[in-house]
Amino acid sequence: MTTVKVVISSAPSGPCSPRLPSVPCAQESFVFDEMKGTKATIEEYDWLGDLSYEDCKATADWLLAQTDMRPTVGIVCGSGLGGLADLLKDQVAFNYKDIPNFPQSTVHGHAGRLVFGTMKGKPCVCMQGRFHLYEGYPIQRITLPMRIFKLLGVQTVVITNAAGGLNQDFKVGDIMIIKDHINLPGFAGNNPLVGPNDERFGVRFPCMSDAYDRDLQQLAMEVGQELGYGDFLKEGVYCVLGGPSFETIAECRMLHMLGVDAVGMSTVHEVIVARHCGMRVFALSLITNLAVMDYDSEEKANHEEVLQTGKQRAEQMERLVSSVVNRIEPNNNYI
Numbered sequence: 629m630t631t632v633k634v635v636i637s638s639a640p641s642g643p644c645s646p647r648l649p650s651v652p653c654a655q656e657s658f659v660f661d662e663m664k665g666t667k668a669t670i671e672e673y674d675w676l677g678d679l680s681y682e683d684c685k686a687t688a689d690w691l692l693a694q695t696d697m698r699p700t701v702g703i704v705c706g707s708g709l710g711g712l713a714d715l716l717k718d719q720v721a722f723n724y725k726d727i728p729n730f731p732q733s734t735v736h737g738h739a740g741r742l743v744f745g746t747m748k749g750k751p752c753v754c755m756q757g758r759f760h761l762y763e764g765y766p767i768q769r770i771t772l773p774m775r776i777f778k779l780l781g782v783q784t785v786v787i788t789n790a791a792g793g794l795n796q797d798f799k800v801g802d803i804m805i806i807k808d809h810i811n812l813p814g815f816a817g818n819n820p821l822v823g824p825n826d827e828r829f830g831v832r833f834p835c836m837s838d839a840y841d842r843d844l845q846q847l848a849m850e851v852g853q854e855l856g857y858g859d860f861l862k863e864g865v866y867c868v869l870g871g872p873s874f875e876t877i878a879e880c881r882m883l884h885m886l887g888v889d890a891v892g893m894s895t896v897h898e899v900i901v902a903r904h905c906g907m908r909v910f911a912l913s914l915i916t917n918l919a920v921m922d923y924d925s926e927e928k929a930n931h932e933e934v935l936q937t938g939k940q941r942a943e944q945m946e947r948l949v950s951s952v953v954n955r956i957e958p959n960n961n962y963i
């Protein structure tokens with residue numbers, strides 16, 4: 629695994645203080661790559677490493693050469709939700725380690741396979757395992773699969789995750805349709821679109837007020853009601869944190885005050901990159917545990933509980949996702 633830590637800086641005598649690369653101004657601003665010990669100007673720095681448009685295209689072309697499947701729907705399985713991939717028929721599967729430029733899954737509950745197949749007759753590609761910031765990958769690399777999805781022909785991305793519930797009305801096992809997000813690492817400049825923008829993927833300043841497709845949210849609500857999931861189907865705002873430590877009580881209280889309904893360590897970066905390249909997004913959180921907000925509580929968040937809840941709700945998550953996918957039209961409409 630290659631980890632690159634970069635420091636953006638400028639000469640002390642320069643007119644600008646240390647700054648983010650998205651607002652380059654001082655001539656003397658430079659990027660110091662701590663791993664390689666090299667220094668380059670913001671323009672010169674190889675932000676994407678081997679993840680340029682051409683490299684993404686090479687990966688997509690490699691995959692397209694191995695299978696006749698032409699997916700229009702891309703699915704990301706959250707922690708403990710890898711069973712979604714097993715729903716696919718006529719599977720062609722690749723271990724991440726065999727796919728050029730792909731990172732490796734390092735987290736328990738994330739198998740590390742890219743599975744092509746049909747779900748209710750629709751050609752799909754499914755990430756059985758995702759990448760997280762806390763695994764040490766650069767943020768551009770954990771979101772690489774979204775660009776590969778786009779280049780494979782995917783139009784709609786269905787993203788799932790396991791999350792801690794902050795909304796006091798939520799219970800363990802609830803499924804939350806994500807209607808919006810808060811990108812907390814993004815407040816500190818940790819956004820997957822930082823660096824030079826390649827217009828072949830999308831615009832420099834993508835809009836995020838329509839990040840989560842409203843028609844698909846409504847469709848999922850309808851489908852959920854039809855399936856009899858009304859009691860545990862919710863909607864809300866998801867907040868991403870860097871992890872891997874779970875939140876303190878004070879952090880949970882702060883997030884709750886900010887209007888966050890569920891907290892996790894994934895999804896948002898994928899959503900930003902998916903929206904940047906014009907795919908539409910539908911996302912679900914499985915509430916695997918309740919955030920601890922009370923100093924008298926003995927509860928302790930832990931990954932085993934997360935995986936366990938995933939197992940318990942797997943069947944309903946799978947039915948909800950497959951029923952939504954069933955009603956997505958290839959031209960991005962739904963029926």
Ligand SMILES: O=P(O)(O)O[C@H]1O[C@H](CO)[C@@H](O)[C@H]1O
Pocket residue numbers: 705706707708735758760788789790791871892893894895930931934
């Ligand atoms: O978001 P997913 O990948 O579902 O996983 C969630 O569960 C893990 C913690 O148990 C973290 O990785 C968190 O992000």
Ligand SMILES: Nc1nc2[nH]cnc2c(=O)[nH]1
Pocket residue numbers: 790791792793869871873874875891892893916917918919929934
């Ligand atoms: N950050 C965070 N991620 C989670 N993933 C599943 N549960 C949680 C949680 O409580 N907090």
